Amino acid sequence: MNKVAVSQLYMNAEFYGDKTITVNGWIRTNRDQKSFGFITLNDGSHFNSVQVVYEKEMLANYDQVTKLGVGSALEVTGRLALTPGARQPFELKAEKVTLEGDSPADYPIQPKRHTREFLREVAYLRPRTNLFSAVFRVRSLLSFAVHSFFQERGFVCLHAPIITANDAEGAGEIFRVTTLDPINPPLTENDTVNYGEDFFGRKTNLTVSGQLEAEAFALAFKDVYTFGPTFRAENSNTARHAAEFWMIEPEIAFADLSDNMNLAEDMVKYLVNYLLDKAPAEMAFFSQYVDKGLRERLEKIVNAEFSRISYSEAIESLQKSKEEFEYPVEWGRDLQTEHERYLSEKVFNKPVFVTDYPKEIKAFYMRLNDDQKTVAAMDLLVPGVGEIIGGSQREERANMLIKRMAEFKIRPEDLDWYLDLRKYGGVRHAGFGLGFERALMYLTGVSNIRDVIPFPRTVNSCEF
């Protein structure tokens, strides 16, 4: 028995032509006529399916096969016939069809249009649809592409801890990690919960960022990155927020903000090229059915330079525009979504870096610029999705960092090790965070983050 993945057939149809092979997969559609029928069989290895042709005189179980429903799992052995003139390049002339798993008539996924909302309710079956088959194969490819981008450039991958005691960074609301009895926790003399008796002997939470740990490694390996899950307990109800998501966080030493942006731009372009090259069928599908013109837009991006504009210039540009904004545009205020969209979609219509934000609206670890008013931060805004990257050059001057921490009411003793990194061979360094799902949304045109995560976790929703 010569078991073959459908992807192999598409890559090497000539080789398999006229040979007897066996494929395993699930029925997408089954159409029978009087003495023959067609099954569209998909095995998940390729966006496309293989068409199985079966005939009454060839199959002992013909009558059973005609009744097989959508979703049934089959093993089919037969001869691969090349059909260059037909709508598909080849088809499988069945000699033996074995039912491995039946799928009764109440199988929820039918060969028809379903809404994304309905498919979310059957998230365990939706990878068997065209859209999600494409999305999750691309997610897998993109994940690999991230690693190969950094590995090709000599970056060291570190697995930052998932459980941490850092909650000083203020990147977001945290999920507490505890083994204490919630009904009857140990108390201190002041009747507050005594976390000293908790598993780690202190308050701990799920990580909101691997950045601080990555900085420590950057000051040993120079170029490093983390790629792992991140948890934010924010009560965010939008199409681009999840409680559990994956983040890519490179950190580079002996480097400044400009090096940081160059890296980010190279990375985004690499990822786009990778998908256009490795997932042409999926990208064509997204471009045709999900987001018209996606492919052309991405191809343009690969060859265009990303725009770079300072926050102050951005404010000026927004103030000069004739656009009516709901929120005021004023130096010192953060850019609102409507402002970001206007910049990335109307002014530039391609990815744009906005740099050098007022220090008051950015994190404590960002390096103070010489003007004493702004920090060396950068956000990458892309049309349609908004912010997919946030990064900065880090404050490497210990005295400045201590001052900044004081302004944010962060106690030095809570981050003593982070300060020590400045004390022992501290050097200028920079890094950024790329939301993996946001990148995926941008690259596939899928507009809801819940549709690019296998089993999404969002406020009030932790199904499956």
Add this chain to the structure above:
RNA sequence: UCCUCAGUAGCUCAAUGGCAGAGCGACCGGCUGUUAACCGGUAGGUUGCAGGUUCGAGUCCUGCCUGGGGAGCCA
């Protein structure tokens, strides 16, 4: 958390306060090359939940639940 829209057959949606319907899917039958096949037929309903107004509520009112879109927070 705030604003907004929606919830009717398995799915997608109709139905002026007056008999709850269609398309798709499912099932049965037909068809010698189908392509989300086509043609004919059959079955399928606590109109999200609880209350209220009314002779009469899918439709109007109140509360709740669930989902979508937008905002804030952010990646």
